Each structure stands twice: as C-alpha cells, then as structure tokens.
Amino acid sequence: MKNNINIKNRKAKFEYELLDKYVAGIKLAGTEIKAIRMGKASITESFCEFQNHELFVINMHVEEYSHASHFNHNPKSERKLLMQRRELKKLEKEVKNSGLTIIPLRLFINERGIAKLQIALARGKKLYDKRDAIKDRDSKRRLDRIKKDYN
Secondary structure, eight states, X not given: OOXXXXXXXXXXXXXXXXXXXXXXXXXXXXXXXXXXXXXXXEOTTOEEEEETTEEEEESXXXXXXXXXXXXOOOTTXXXXXXXXXXXXXXXXXXXXXXXXXXXXXXXXXXXXXXXXXXXXXXXXXXXXXXXXXXXXXXXXXXXXXXXXXHO
C-alpha cells in the first residue's frame, strides 16, 4: 500500500525544545482514517494529555469525510494513542514530575497502511530562546547565499 501522507507540525520545533521522540498508533473510526488518507487533517494546535493512565491527543482536527452518511465523526474529538505500557508510564512520570508536555510532531501512514503519530516530550521555549533560533536561522541562510554566490 503506497501512501505518502506526512502531515507535520511546523511550529513545534520553534515553540518547544524537543527532548525524546516516540511513535504511537491512533485509535480511529473508519471515516477518520479515510479523511487522513485524503490528507484532510491538521495537528498544529494539538497536544497530548493523560486521562486515567491513557494518553489522548487533544485538538487534532480531522475534517469530516465527504462521502460518508450521517455516521460521520466529530472533527475535534479526543483520540486515544496506542503505546506500550512501559513507555506510557515513563511519559506520565516525566510529565507529572518535570512539568514537561507531549506534543505531536507529524502524522503519517506507515507501509502497512496504518496511521501513526510521532510525538515528542518537550519543554516550552522562552522568548529569548525563540529570538536566538530566528537569529541562527537568518545567519545560516545568509551564509548559504554567500556560498552560493561564491561558487
């Protein structure tokens, strides 16, 4: 099954300092996976939260499937993430003790046709860290232009 769905959260690297990355499965309804395969999903405003020792992704927007009947899904519903129990325990401990957060980085479909969500344990950046990131990016871009003009 060849699918090239790769929906990214572009703001994540700018807003957060990424510490650990994990890949989790998502529990979806039939119309949700069909909409994701059409590329009709967004994870820019989403985050992950623990409820009863289970991890859920909140605010992930999956548009309604256009060819569905009245059995369509809710676009902003909470979706359960499927991970191994020891990984969940480790993440829950980190979130509770350190004040870190879990954010989704990208939503993709693997080679078997299953939707996966890459998540990261992250710490929010301060304003001065964001300014440093902008400054580094601009200086790198300027150097690349100089190298290109020189060659």
